[in-house]
Amino acid sequence: xxxxxxxxxxxxxxxxxxxxxxxxxxxxxxxxxxxxTGSEVVTLIVLYGIALLWILGVVxxxxxxxxxxxxRYVGMEARPIKDQIW
Numbered sequence: 001x002x003x004x005x006x007x008x009x010x011x012x013x014x015x016x017x018x019x020x021x022x023x024x025x026x027x028x029x030x031x032x033x034x035x036x037t038g039s040e041v042v043t044l045i046v047l048y049g050i051a052l053l054w055i056l057g058v059v060x061x062x063x064x065x066x067x068x069x070x071x072r073y074v075g076m077e078a079r080p081i082k083d084q085i086w
Contacts, residue, residue, distance in 0.1 A: 016056075016057040016060055016061055017057070019053060019057060020053060020054055020057045023049070023050050023053040023054070024050065027046055027047075027049070027050040030042070030046045031043060031046050031047065034046060
């Protein structure tokens with residue numbers, strides 16, 4: 001069965017979104033607490049941690065969808081990452 005990359009709901013994509021969502025849920029109260037207590041070091045550490053998680057999630061998502069899209073255009077069947085060899 002040929003898979004359409006638009007309809008694929010990859011587990012890695014949802015895992016990245018879950019990690020990003022959890023980082024926001026943890027990060028927003030932490031940032032507010034750090035700002036109200038006046039600790040700039042804690043604020044910076046939390047903000048950099050959230051930023052790194054988001055960047056990682058965005059990069060992995062873009063790489064995944066590009067691999068699926070390019071696989072379609074060059075004639076290869078789009079397959080889940082676990083079936084592909086890096």
